[in-house]
Amino acid sequence: MKSQALQKMVRKIFSDDETKARFMANPENVLTGYSLTGAEKKAMLITHARLGLICSASAQLETAVQSISIWI
Numbered sequence: 241m242k243s244q245a246l247q248k249m250v251r252k253i254f255s256d257d258e259t260k261a262r263f264m265a266n267p268e269n270v271l272t273g274y275s276l277t278g279a280e281k282k283a284m285l286i287t288h289a290r291l292g293l294i295c296s297a298s299a300q301l302e303t304a305v306q307s308i309s310i311w312i
Contacts, residue, residue, distance in 0.1 A: 243276065243277065243280055245274045245275040245276050245280075246274070246276055246280050246284075248274065249270070249271070249273075249274045249276070249284075253270070263288075267284065267285060267288050268281075268285065271284060271285070
């Protein structure tokens with residue numbers, strides 16, 4: 241991640257349960273609280289729409305990685 245604002249937001253989502261819950265309920269609302277570029281906001285929303293909020297033990301992440309593993 242290149243943007244410090246994006247890094248800060250991701251850290252906050254994964255370290256603060258209240259922020260995580262707010263993001264799960266309304267990701268766009270949380271995104272507006274950070275100085276993200278339009279491309280960063282769009283990428284976050286697309287990723288969240290496709291995979292949800294993922295972590296290393298996420299079934300969504302495992303499914304996504306398996307589906308693209310043939311290309312790697």
